[in-house]
Amino acid sequence: MEKPPLLQIEDLTVSFQIQDTYYPAVDHVSLTVNENEVVAIVGESGCGKSALALAVMGLHPEEKTKVEGRILFKGQDLVPLGTGKLNEIRGAEMGIIFQDPLTALNPLMTVGRQIEESMDYHTKLSGSEKKKRTLELLSRVGIPYPERTYKQYPHELSGGMRQRVVIAIAIACQPSLVIADEPTTALDVTIQAQIMDLLKDLQRQMKTGIILITHDLGVVAEMADRVAVMYAGEIVEIADVTTLFKNPLHPYTRSLLNSIPSATEAKERLHVIQGIVPSLKNLPRSGCRFKSRIGWISDAAHEENPVLREVENGHWVRCTCYKHFYFPDEQNMETGDMYHATS
Numbered sequence: 001m002e003k004p005p006l007l008q009i010e011d012l013t014v015s016f017q018i019q020d021t022y023y024p025a026v027d028h029v030s031l032t033v034n035e036n037e038v039v040a041i042v043g044e045s046g047c048g049k050s051a052l053a054l055a056v057m058g059l060h061p062e063e064k065t066k067v068e069g070r071i072l073f074k075g076q077d078l079v080p081l082g083t084g085k086l087n088e089i090r091g092a093e094m095g096i097i098f099q100d101p102l103t104a105l106n107p108l109m110t111v112g113r114q115i116e117e118s119m120d121y122h123t124k125l126s127g128s129e130k131k132k133r134t135l136e137l138l139s140r141v142g143i144p145y146p147e148r149t150y151k152q153y154p155h156e157l158s159g160g161m162r163q164r165v166v167i168a169i170a171i172a173c174q175p176s177l178v179i180a181d182e183p184t185t186a187l188d189v190t191i192q193a194q195i196m197d198l199l200k201d202l203q204r205q206m207k208t209g210i211i212l213i214t215h216d217l218g219v220v221a222e223m224a225d226r227v228a229v230m231y232a233g234e235i236v237e238i239a240d241v242t243t244l245f246k247n248p249l250h251p252y253t254r255s256l257l258n259s260i261p262s263a264t265e266a267k268e269r270l271h272v273i274q275g276i277v278p279s280l281k282n283l284p285r286s287g288c289r290f291k292s293r294i295g296w297i298s299d300a301a302h303e304e305n306p307v308l309r310e311v312e313n314g315h316w317v318r319c320t321c322y323k324h325f326y327f328p329d330e331q332n333m334e335t336g337d338m339y340h341a342t343s
């Protein structure tokens with residue numbers, strides 16, 4: 001029998017209760033992560049990236065959250081599992097790295113104890129074996145004096161060192177999947193690069209699958225094998241990283257990529273689409289959800305029920321509007337006129 005993919009998310013919907021109604025923050029999303037593959041999920045704040053990641057980890061509180069669809073981890077559906085079984089899988093086979101290391105760590109427990117604790121539940125190692133492994137892990141994540149850090153408390157460490165400790169905890173049980181939710185956003189720019197290098201090295205050594213949530217496209221270019229672009233709870237484009245950067249198609253992806261200034265190309269100005277992701281209650285639930293942000297593109301350019309379509313091998317795009325899209329200050333491909341935004 002063929003081995004199932006490491007993670008196969010099928011038709012996942014995550015809805016939050018606001019007053020008496022459930023609103024989907026992740027809406028019928030399907031995504032696969034293979035062994036040893038880094039899949040980046042990008043999109044602006046509020047697109048549903050974290051809601052998706054938390055669902056994979058089973059970390060949404062049952063109250064006021066509804067998770068529907070299938071999350072197959074090595075072929076086993078996690079959605080119907082109870083907390084006990086999920087705890088067994090989580091930690092042992094999945095690691096998570098959150099944005100802010102300070103809130104991820106217990107301020108009242110030494111670093112050594114916190115790393116060991118992550119092994120208590122999932123391994124049968126003796127106390128001295130756990131200590132030995134903890135010191136190895138600290139050294140592996142680039143902590144210069146493991147013996148000293150072992151005895152320290154989180155507040156005694158710098159932000160970068162704390163995130164290294166969080167990474168040590170995430171990889172303590174050699175998980176096959178790591179979910180990294182904005183792992184460097186809370187850190188200084190110079191430290192960000194070091195932490196990303198560390199993650200990249202560890203991923204290569206351990207052949208871990210990674211879901212990397214970020215809005216830093218530089219990080220995506222360096223780390224990801226494939227990229228899923230989310231907008232308003234849906235995936236609007238998915239492709240391998242080279243294709244996505246060379247030939248972005250969806251207007252939203254094009255706008256995201258245009259928002260990074262290029263060091264090599266002298267662009268007169270950056271084309272960026274204005275506006276923000278609507279709040280959960282105000283999300284359009286039919287048609288192209290991006291339509292209101294590209295009002296200069298005709299209604300007829302949009303599909304009534306836009307679906308993800310494979311436009312070339314492994315490159316999927318939602319809605320036909322990408323075929324008719326141009327930035328307002330570019331020449332209109334259809335008419336040859338210059339479009340001038342009035343607002």
Ligand SMILES: Nc1ncnc2c1ncn2[C@@H]1O[C@H](COP(=O)(O)OP(=O)(O)OP(=O)(O)O)[C@@H](O)[C@H]1O
Pocket residue numbers: 016017018025043044045046047048049050051052278279280
């Ligand atoms: N527990 C909750 N209850 C109600 N609404 C929520 C809850 N969690 C998230 N949301 C809403 O769901 C939508 C998606 O949120 P999510 O945090 O997944 O976005 P995101 O893309 O990860 O953004 P960010 O980069 O800011 O974390 C947002 O509109 C957010 O306000």
